[in-house]
Amino acid sequence: MELRQLEHFVTVAEEQHFTRAAERLAVSQSGLSASVRALEQELRTPLFSRTTRSVRLTEAGRALLVEAVRTLAGARAARDAVDAVRGLLRGTLTVGVEQCVAGVSPAQLLAAFHREHPHMEIRLRQEGTMSLLDGVADGRLDLAFAATVSPLEWRGELIPLATEEMVVLCAAGHRFAGRSGVEWGALPEESFIDFHPDWGPRRAADAAFAAAGVRRTVALEVNDVHSLLELVQEGLGIAVVPRHFARKPEAVRLVALDLLAPAASGPVSGTGPVRYESVVVLPPQRAASPGARALVSLVTSARERGEE
Template identity: 65%
Template sequence: MELRHLQHFVAVAEEQHFTRAAERLMVSQSGLSASIRALERELQAPLFVRTTRRVTLTEAGKALLTEAGRILAQVRAAHDAVAAVRGVVRGTLSLGTEQCIAGVCVAKLLAAFRRRHPDVEIRLRQAGSGALAEEIAAGSLDLAFAVTTRADTAQLRCIPLASEPMTVLCHPTHRLASGGAVTPEDLGGEAFVDFHPDWGPRRTTDAAFAAADVQRTVTLEVNDVHSLLDLVQEGLGIAVVPRHFSHKREASALAALPLKGAGETSYDTVAMLPPPEATSPAARALMRLLDDPAVGCG
């Protein structure tokens, strides 16, 4: 099995189109098709279902995609490791992150990294913590800043970054606004604004309410922090968020109340990495910057 066959296969799987994949790889479409056929012959299984509009993975193709990602990531890591021995950090840093992650300022961190390692191409992807964990395990990301989703595995390890309590946000005229700390039981029957289920704050809140055996209704789902704050500020619902989210608006705009009495109310953020032997030199260099006071990531 040749590496170029795997590279061609991954490109077609990601583009879901032979012509676009050929353009991306800068090869002829006939050559790309021949490469895929050779791989299918070797594996004795069809990898794609082809139509006139797109191609989709077969079950065999889905199984190969996970392993192909890991193999290609290991090959890139091998090239980068040799360069690192010569004192050069190069290659690509593929980073994933949730929004407004506690314990790290992603923009400042990447700016400092680029100044020190200008030969490294930075790729950034924003997604929910569950998806980021899967991409680290599959080898498609070098590093991710996210919320704890599961215990360490053979493909994934987590390094703690920060822990903070969850806070209830509501309109200043809401019935809860003039009170003190609230419990999940106090919030029964309220309409909630929240993120989609894969995002860290939503996972943390869902776990807290499940531990308290309290049902809640999320009526408005969003993908970004500022939309959530806008909706709460207009009185369309309440939200349970990490405490630092409340600092993104003037104190008079929203009422912020501590959430107490739930079984799991801490918002624990981590750096997700593959096992040490599979961690790229670029990812290790980025992690070292987290301890640099000049970067201001604490």
């Protein structure tokens, strides 16, 4: 069993398609198929269930995938460690990011990293926070920039980036627009626009509403910040989001309102401001790769200079 075969197997499993996997690996489809067949012959069991339209993992394939991902991550870490001793950073740095994080500009950060380490290939994956945690845990990601992670959810290292309050965003014509803030008791009647449940802002908002004992209806779920702001602007609902969203160019015509603590005699038992924290997630139970540590060093230096 060769590392190359495991890489081929993992890529087909991720793409669920031999042609797409071959394009991603820059190999011929026939060569990729032969590599996977040889692996199946060595293991004496099919790894994929193949039809004319789909490629699905068998039970044996699912079992192998977990170990194959770990093995490839370990091999990359070994190569990176040797290069680091030689004073070089080579190989691949795979970074995960949720597009809502504050305290860092991923584009500027990765550009600075590339200038300092031009021989290292950078890969970027944009996902929700829970998917990012899974990616770092199983070695698919070297590190991730995520949001609102508790120590109970993550046993590895968490480096704080920024903490800010969440605010209510509404259109200029909304009934809340003339206020400076909104109490929790005024929110149950509203329709909300929010991200999918594994995204950091959604998780923070869901937890806050549950703590406040306030039920809400998320009518529209989106997967990007631009769509959320556009839907709010069109008056299709309001959103509870990190404060820095209100500073985005697309939010120029929106109104940002503070979340206020309920009146002492009111029916709502919740709190006032909701905190939203952005963090760097590093692997548990194993040393972070040299590339990950170099990237974290850039983040630390930028924070010391007061940059974002």
